[in-house]
Amino acid sequence: MNRIDALFNKKKHSILNVYCTAGYPHLNSMVEVLSSLQNNGADIIEIGMPYSDPLADGPVIQQSNLIALENGMSIPVLFEQLKNIRETIHLPIILMGYMNPILQFGLQKFCEAAAAVGVDGVILPDLPMYEFETDYQQLFDQYQLKFIFLVTPETGEARIRKIDGLCSGFLYAVSSSSTTGNNKAIADQSDYFKRLQAMQLSNPILVGFGIKDKATFQSACQYTNGAIIGTAYIKALENSTDIDLSTKEFLNKVLA
Numbered sequence: 066m067n068r069i070d071a072l073f074n075k076k077k078h079s080i081l082n083v084y085c086t087a088g089y090p091h092l093n094s095m096v097e098v099l100s101s102l103q104n105n106g107a108d109i110i111e112i113g114m115p116y117s118d119p120l121a122d123g124p125v126i127q128q129s130n131l132i133a134l135e136n137g138m139s140i141p142v143l144f145e146q147l148k149n150i151r152e153t154i155h156l157p158i159i160l161m162g163y164m165n166p167i168l169q170f171g172l173q174k175f176c177e178a179a180a181a182v183g184v185d186g187v188i189l190p191d192l193p194m195y196e197f198e199t200d201y202q203q204l205f206d207q208y209q210l211k212f213i214f215l216v217t218p219e220t221g222e223a224r225i226r227k228i229d230g231l232c233s234g235f236l237y238a239v240s241s242s243s244t245t246g247n248n249k250a251i252a253d254q255s256d257y258f259k260r261l262q263a264m265q266l267s268n269p270i271l272v273g274f275g276i277k278d279k280a281t282f283q284s285a286c287q288y289t290n291g292a293i294i295g296t297a298y299i300k301a302l303e304n305s306t307d308i309d310l311s312t313k314e315f316l317n318k319v320l321a
Contacts, residue, residue: 068157068185069234080291082109086129088138095146101312106320114162125296140170144178151183161188176208186211186234218257235269251284258288
């Protein structure tokens with residue numbers, strides 16, 4: 066069973082997905098970051114594959130992408146770093162990125178490499194639903210990679226149900242039509258979360274964008290299965306001299 070499915074079968078609520086950027090804060094900090102997240106309470110790890118123009122991301126994650134690229138991170142380097150990761154990391158791992166570098170690498174080659182190192186799912190915000198369904202779904206299915214779509218407060222019910230039918234793993238509910246790290250109050254989005262809950266969708270729902278502390282995490286979890294933290298964790302690592310300690314202190318503030 067895919068690790069994402071196994072997690073949601075075992076745990077229904079307050080699931081914490083934490084985003085980190087591959088190659089940040091240092092080129093070779095990946096294993097340490099993943100171990101720290103696993104040891105301090107994360108349920109899912111989402112690894113961002115750095116790209117020069119990450120459209121869905123706010124300035125903090127954009128900056129982490131640029132630093133990671135300057136550090137020398139690339140898709141081949143990432144897969145090399147993840148080669149033996151399943152010897153120590155047992156949490157579900159998701160790769161998040163953009164189509165351009167993946168197409169340059171080769172989509173089938175990407176899926177094959179991701180499956181080989183034990184990746185469980187993929188998020189590609191700039192892959193349109195129609196193209197996924199007609200051109201790519203079979204490839205992700207072939208390599209048993211969950212494909213996670215995003216919905217926003219403006220997404221209509223018919224489209225949400227269509228996405229839910231194509232999606233696997235979980236549905237990524239963007240808290241507002243903005244970029245990551247926005248300051249819009251999560252508590253103000255309760256009607257949107259209630260609407261998703263009432264639809265009784267096939268996939269679990271995790272809320273992302275604007276989750277940064279215990280209060281926002283709990284607000285998001287009130288009507289959904291959990292939440293995704295990215296920008297706030299990247300900030301916690303920004304000037305860190307001890308990744309494990311910084312991760313522990315950050316997650317304690319979210320989960321305590």
